[in-house]
Amino acid sequence: MSVNPVFQGVFALRRELLPQGVANRTMATLHQMHRMGKPKPKPPKVSPTFGHPQLKGVVLKTMIRKPKKPNSANRKCCRVRLSNGKEVVCLIPGEGHNLQEHNIVLVEGGKTQDLPGVKLKIVRGKYDCAHVQKKK
Secondary structure (H helix, E strand, O other), X not given: OOOOHHHHXXXXXXXXXXXXXXXXOOOOOHHHHHHHOOOOOOOOOOOOOOOOOEEEEEEEEEEEEOOOOOOOOOEEEEEEEEOOOOEEEEEOXXXXXXXOOOOEXXXXXXXXXXXXXXXXXXXXXXXXXXXXXXXX
């Protein structure tokens, strides 16, 4: 079965306009669609606070973490048991803190770029965590 040479040029031009790899793909057949079923939606990405804006938690242990390579400091962190039962490591922002074991804190999302695995931070001035003190 031959195609009119005029149309061959038109098909070639259309194939060039399409993005790479799209010209070779074909639609799924009815049989393939019947076998696979309806396409399933991807599950939503779960945020560090598990879909909540903030979570309440209890401090289990305060610790000092070292940041990744180009930075050098001592970041104040603490291990917190959240109200949903999970245990996570949270950053304590600002200079100085009053947190001890068994203190109640409010935790929000906020990844610390230079601390691997720390995706939450504590809200200062809420529950047992005091505000940052002014410098004199």
